[in-house]
Amino acid sequence: MLSFENDYSCGAAPDIIARLAATNTDQFPGYGSDQLTAQAKDKIREACGAPDADVWFLVGGTQTNQTVIDSITPQYAGVVAAASGHVNVHEAGAIEATGHKVLTLPQHNGKIDADELDQYCATFYADANYEHMVFPGSVYISQATEYGTLYTKAELERIAEIAHRYDMPLFVDGARLGYALTATGNDVTLADLARIADVFYIGGTKVGALFGEAVVFTHHGKFSGTPKHFLTLIKQHGALLAKGWLLGLQFDTLFTDDLYCRIARNANAAADRIRAALRDKGYTLTFDAPTNQIFITLDDATRKRLEQHVRLGFMEQADETHTVMRICTSWSTTEAQVEELLALL
Amino acid sequence: MLSFENDYSCGAAPDIIARLAATNTDQFPGYGSDQLTAQAKDKIREACGAPDADVWFLVGGTQTNQTVIDSITPQYAGVVAAASGHVNVHEAGAIEATGHKVLTLPQHNGKIDADELDQYCATFYADANYEHMVFPGSVYISQATEYGTLYTKAELERIAEIAHRYDMPLFVDGARLGYALTATGNDVTLADLARIADVFYIGGTKVGALFGEAVVFTHHGKFSGTPKHFLTLIKQHGALLAKGWLLGLQFDTLFTDDLYCRIARNANAAADRIRAALRDKGYTLTFDAPTNQIFITLDDATRKRLEQHVRLGFMEQADETHTVMRICTSWSTTEAQVEELLALL
Amino acid sequence: MLSFENDYSCGAAPDIIARLAATNTDQFPGYGSDQLTAQAKDKIREACGAPDADVWFLVGGTQTNQTVIDSITPQYAGVVAAASGHVNVHEAGAIEATGHKVLTLPQHNGKIDADELDQYCATFYADANYEHMVFPGSVYISQATEYGTLYTKAELERIAEIAHRYDMPLFVDGARLGYALTATGNDVTLADLARIADVFYIGGTKVGALFGEAVVFTHHGKFSGTPKHFLTLIKQHGALLAKGWLLGLQFDTLFTDDLYCRIARNANAAADRIRAALRDKGYTLTFDAPTNQIFITLDDATRKRLEQHVRLGFMEQADETHTVMRICTSWSTTEAQVEELLALL
Amino acid sequence: MLSFENDYSCGAAPDIIARLAATNTDQFPGYGSDQLTAQAKDKIREACGAPDADVWFLVGGTQTNQTVIDSITPQYAGVVAAASGHVNVHEAGAIEATGHKVLTLPQHNGKIDADELDQYCATFYADANYEHMVFPGSVYISQATEYGTLYTKAELERIAEIAHRYDMPLFVDGARLGYALTATGNDVTLADLARIADVFYIGGTKVGALFGEAVVFTHHGKFSGTPKHFLTLIKQHGALLAKGWLLGLQFDTLFTDDLYCRIARNANAAADRIRAALRDKGYTLTFDAPTNQIFITLDDATRKRLEQHVRLGFMEQADETHTVMRICTSWSTTEAQVEELLALL
Structure with a gap:
């Protein structure tokens, strides 16, 4: 998955x-x-x-x-x-x-x-x-x-x-x-x-x-x-x-040929694409953060739907029917994975 | 003092x-x-x-x-x-x-x-x-x-x-x-x-x-x-x-002849008298408490005046010109001490 | 080395x-x-x-x-x-x-x-x-x-x-x-x-x-x-x-196909060969131990000679002119390494 | 006792x-x-x-x-x-x-x-x-x-x-x-x-x-x-x-008027008297010590006899039939107590 x-x-x-x-x-x-x-x-x-x-x-x-x-x-x-x-x-x-x-x-x-x-x-x-x-x-x-x-x-x-x-x-x-x-x-x-x-x-x-x-x-x-x-x-x-x-x-x-930053950039680029898509689709971003962690507040139905297809991180229960979840990219996130996620949103 | x-x-x-x-x-x-x-x-x-x-x-x-x-x-x-x-x-x-x-x-x-x-x-x-x-x-x-x-x-x-x-x-x-x-x-x-x-x-x-x-x-x-x-x-x-x-x-x-409670009562009785006097004189009691500690919020002038005659406990700075102070009675507080304090208030 | x-x-x-x-x-x-x-x-x-x-x-x-x-x-x-x-x-x-x-x-x-x-x-x-x-x-x-x-x-x-x-x-x-x-x-x-x-x-x-x-x-x-x-x-x-x-x-x-024991045996076999050679050559084995660690007491001249060619472990100073040293084999010790050591003894 | x-x-x-x-x-x-x-x-x-x-x-x-x-x-x-x-x-x-x-x-x-x-x-x-x-x-x-x-x-x-x-x-x-x-x-x-x-x-x-x-x-x-x-x-x-x-x-x-040393001397003087008596009577002193603690090695019979009349400190079992016991004097030891002990030895 x-x-x-x-x-x-x-x-x-x-x-x-x-x-x-x-x-x-x-x-x-x-x-x-x-x-x-x-x-x-x-x-x-x-x-x-x-x-x-x-x-x-x-x-x-x-x-x-x-x-x-x-x-x-x-x-x-x-x-x-x-x-x-x-x-x-x-x-x-x-x-x-x-x-x-x-x-x-x-x-x-x-x-x-x-x-x-x-x-x-x-x-x-x-x-x-x-x-x-x-x-x-x-x-x-x-x-x-x-x-x-x-x-x-x-x-x-x-x-x-x-x-x-x-x-x-x-x-x-x-x-x-x-x-x-x-x-x-x-x-x-x-x-x-x-x-x-x-x-x-x-x-x-x-x-x-x-x-x-x-x-x-x-x-x-x-x-x-x-x-x-x-x-x-x-x-x-x-x-x-x-x-x-x-x-x-x-x-x-x-730390040879700047590998550390090169692969880090990959995570941020993926996160930026996902953030843009989330905003386009009207999701609520919990924090205004520019790095590889994206926190979104999901209603239960949306959470349930997404979790059938993608594992997200749990952050906290926002209220009785909403949860703050984390989408986390990394140095290893592939373009295909991002595409697959975007299709689900 | x-x-x-x-x-x-x-x-x-x-x-x-x-x-x-x-x-x-x-x-x-x-x-x-x-x-x-x-x-x-x-x-x-x-x-x-x-x-x-x-x-x-x-x-x-x-x-x-x-x-x-x-x-x-x-x-x-x-x-x-x-x-x-x-x-x-x-x-x-x-x-x-x-x-x-x-x-x-x-x-x-x-x-x-x-x-x-x-x-x-x-x-x-x-x-x-x-x-x-x-x-x-x-x-x-x-x-x-x-x-x-x-x-x-x-x-x-x-x-x-x-x-x-x-x-x-x-x-x-x-x-x-x-x-x-x-x-x-x-x-x-x-x-x-x-x-x-x-x-x-x-x-x-x-x-x-x-x-x-x-x-x-x-x-x-x-x-x-x-x-x-x-x-x-x-x-x-x-x-x-x-x-x-x-x-x-x-x-x-x-714990012989209930000494523990007998002497504790003395502190509370003293505190009750002081509390009554404070209320009478319009002091602000910080907490509504029935025991031997009385917290009052004092303006700087009153604090200065009192501290010339009696040592009080400091609790915290309330704001730029007020302090929360503690008046603490005990098993050893005497009637004379209470009277002396009441005369100062 | x-x-x-x-x-x-x-x-x-x-x-x-x-x-x-x-x-x-x-x-x-x-x-x-x-x-x-x-x-x-x-x-x-x-x-x-x-x-x-x-x-x-x-x-x-x-x-x-x-x-x-x-x-x-x-x-x-x-x-x-x-x-x-x-x-x-x-x-x-x-x-x-x-x-x-x-x-x-x-x-x-x-x-x-x-x-x-x-x-x-x-x-x-x-x-x-x-x-x-x-x-x-x-x-x-x-x-x-x-x-x-x-x-x-x-x-x-x-x-x-x-x-x-x-x-x-x-x-x-x-x-x-x-x-x-x-x-x-x-x-x-x-x-x-x-x-x-x-x-x-x-x-x-x-x-x-x-x-x-x-x-x-x-x-x-x-x-x-x-x-x-x-x-x-x-x-x-x-x-x-x-x-x-x-x-x-x-x-x-x-723990698949007993790999753990198979590679461990390699260390012991190497140690056994080295121990036999040490005994043959009159070295003093400090402990009578059957596993991959061999402790020997070396005089300073021998220690100096050996350490020009092989890294050994230091254990302790035995006396003013002798040291207890450790020869340690492992799962990764090769036959060539053993041969090379034996030639040095 | x-x-x-x-x-x-x-x-x-x-x-x-x-x-x-x-x-x-x-x-x-x-x-x-x-x-x-x-x-x-x-x-x-x-x-x-x-x-x-x-x-x-x-x-x-x-x-x-x-x-x-x-x-x-x-x-x-x-x-x-x-x-x-x-x-x-x-x-x-x-x-x-x-x-x-x-x-x-x-x-x-x-x-x-x-x-x-x-x-x-x-x-x-x-x-x-x-x-x-x-x-x-x-x-x-x-x-x-x-x-x-x-x-x-x-x-x-x-x-x-x-x-x-x-x-x-x-x-x-x-x-x-x-x-x-x-x-x-x-x-x-x-x-x-x-x-x-x-x-x-x-x-x-x-x-x-x-x-x-x-x-x-x-x-x-x-x-x-x-x-x-x-x-x-x-x-x-x-x-x-x-x-x-x-x-x-x-x-x-x-630390007023040298009280600390004065009362300490009392303990040592008492211990010195006891030590002298012990030596006289052939007891074995475990350590050659000049202060208020006296360690003696007692056979079981002597220990039993003494402990009927005086509380001593236990130090360690010396062997199957002997124990090292401690006689401890202090600033508060009285002459009468020393006399009573000496009479028991």
Whole structure:
């Protein structure tokens, strides 16, 4: 059956599979100490315009969020996130399992607002009892957000400014970063992100890799630098892959000849076509988002009809007779699949 | 200076001090294995009309909330609480430090609503992705609440019913339980609480003891029973007092001749007088609460004037020129102190 | 350069790579809810002769040990392991990071002794202060051990008997289980293990997979059964792979036509040849072990000579002029590689 | 019945009880922000000859060890302790519950050896895989030790030197510090300790207080200084006492006119008399220790006879017919009690 259920339903960019096959009997040293991994890190540094950045490869998104947040957030503090943030809603308490509270701000189209962050911190430190409360210790956002929306460069700069004013590093979850970088209207480049954020990750799992997330510590300002003994921290969080070169190989491939962005663009182009068709046909788009996730509010009859032919993602019950569903394209979406979906709408 | 800042600013009921002096050179076995402690537990069981209840003594409130919640909440789950709940706001992340998320419901005069709890859980389990989220695993409320308000018996029964429907024990924080039990209009007895809640504690720190909270596991229904090896869990949380008889002695005293309620009544009577005077003089009471905490919204000039003569508790900035302040009476408040305050208003 | 450094230096069994390529554009549902995963679980249950076993796939060994031990060990308890056990020595504190102490027994050729386990527990419970100590709450062993040695069936049965007598589930780390099952002289089948252990895992990372460990809960006796909401626990530990079918595909392949054991046998055969040659040439074998790991004590000159041509694993400094080194074969070791090594000895 | 079971079986120095009574109706601000607490801190700083030291009051020993160790030990690291150390043996896993492994060294009369610490660290950092292991991150010792023995000044200096060489703060558990400071032959003053250790605590629970431990951060060298937001960390660990002045009052009393050492001397003098009598009568003293704990190995008949008249502490079963028992004197031991015991021997 046709599926637009999510963006992690297929394997990997064919070049990755080919290289896995080609190197299958080569012998690599373990835990990311191999040359392929070193080479991939170099390519990422170059793509980020950040020659001093420190790059690490982990396997999955929740694992990466858990390991990074636990490593950059002071012991006495929590991490600030949008109420709709992945770490707050869909990670089974992985952040709290490491001892840190997720402190929530309202979401606006999936985004936090710099002024509200400022107000939150100002109110916190103005409270006579603040030492009895959970300090805001780091800031988590995602680009693209849970709702497929994007922060502008100005918004990111302002959030970073506020975060730094209150001694917090800014961490950007880039599980879908490829789709953000290549979206129509996006004004945030990888170099911008490396300049603005203290740490972010480049998502592989949802953008062309079998698995893998590339964490980039950007070494700038007072929040610069990788947590001490980060390899040990990765291991302690159960997140260190024995055959680390598998991650190096995938990111080396994705960052050769701009493959990462090329395949991401495919998802956005497909999504743009679908969005246009949805609008033409009078569907209600829940968010105004330019990336690979399209949220639509469907009445029960339409939902039932569509689901006979195509798998969609469930987001939430809107009311007794309507549901918010997700149409998700990906690097692997084909023109034929888009045509088939358009015919169903 | 006169102080109505909080309800833990004086020592203990004089009988307690006298007994401390009288028994000072007696030798007791450690960690609560003494006879005084056994006797105090018996008196509490009797006061609760719960001969099978299991009683434990801990030193402080945050410690008790942390130890109990961590012990009764499944590893994969969080604790549901009002957004204004002490565990959510004022315990420095002590709950999350044990790995559990605090899942918040809206507060209504400091209370959660049973229907909203029902809806929260129903929505949770209806979500296709609920296994990727934090399960509601226990329910935390306080009686009296952070705002001095009270649950009615009917409200407690309904919350317990919903909690149990979704496999959650109900835990009642009774840091100010004495002030709840003896408030005008209260309809929840200690026996009611022991019948309705799965575990609750009787606060000593704020009601006549130097320190100490008596945790009562009520052994009823499927959530019955003390967590296995609870003594070890108390110790593991750093909460086991070496000279445990100090807790036994205090609670034995408080539960002799109804001392606990007698001294609690004093606080409520003082608060009632102050409330009447405030209303007479046109002050704005922030919450309609019958216990020992009175929240008032003061303009800056009035606040400044009052604070020259009396220490009040700060609650929050209401707007640019108004503040919500707390007047807190206690078991130790004297008539003279009340008169002095009334003269200032 | 020739390498016998470890057993995770190559990719995967060629059939796995071929299937990855063949299914690369298929669309699978996420998180292990796919048919390939279901089919792999069936094959493992069949291979274990345990139709009721519950099978789960995780990515790596430390992660698996951390997730399983934290899920099966009571909150008030620790896990008993050999002092040389992987969880005690080489996992960066991943077990303690989840709150559990590793309680150590002496190792004998890498193994714990059932009588010493019995004595440990008897002494523990005989101590008047045991409630102030860390309870032995589960037992961790590995088959093969860190030193490549094997437990006999009788030894395993006796350890399980003692573990169960003291209310502890027995968990067997099978990171190198394939090499154990197929070693000369081994008398423990997969069915034996499924009958004796409460939970164990079948290692993929070191035996033919790119990555992956298959956890088997064996549903027998009082320690039966998977921890409640284990999927959520996996996610909470950062260990849930989005593209779960990649694990299903690999284990389905490894458990088709006995591939897992066939390739494991290759490693043991290579190790047997090398061991014979080492003995012939008068090398000192540190342990008498029948699996794919060979530990030898080398004087500095010999070590230096060998390391010009072949990468070996470092184990420990034996004395000022001798080192214990590891020669490790694997499923991917070729006859040519063995010949090349033999020529160097 | 006569009891020499432990040193926490009586209340507090009479002056403390008198002051509790005298100040019982005074109103104090909470959480240690009162003047009595400030004054007690000053007296401790003066007694330590350390005007810049930072002093904090916690309630109990396990709680203090847990809070301090978790706050000073890096996230990727464990704490080094004697195998017999309290944190390793008798704290129910409180250290591991905060995520840190206890790394053990052999004990020699309850003490660790500086050279063995050096060797442990040297071996650790020489291991090719050390990043996969638990770093030694802090050093825990106690003065007096679990066995009542003492470190000499030279031993402490050497341990601190090694600890600092490997970037570890030295933490000294002084639950029985009074008995150490005043023991015959002791050469370590409070000022020495404040100069040598990075953080230590002065035990109140076992030396004249109802409860309470005074933590001293000594602000010297690179490990100087209190962990950031330590008040919040105390609260997060459930260890912040609401009526903090109760701790201030007790330590202010204990550090007035040298009361702390005066009452400690009483315990040592009693122990010295008992030790002399034991030697005279041919009893076997298990350790050669000069403080208030006396360990003796008793045959079953003698043990049975003594226990009809006096409560002793159980330490361990020595063999089938002998037990190691503890005779423990304290600040509150009377001459009459000693006489009564001597008559029984």
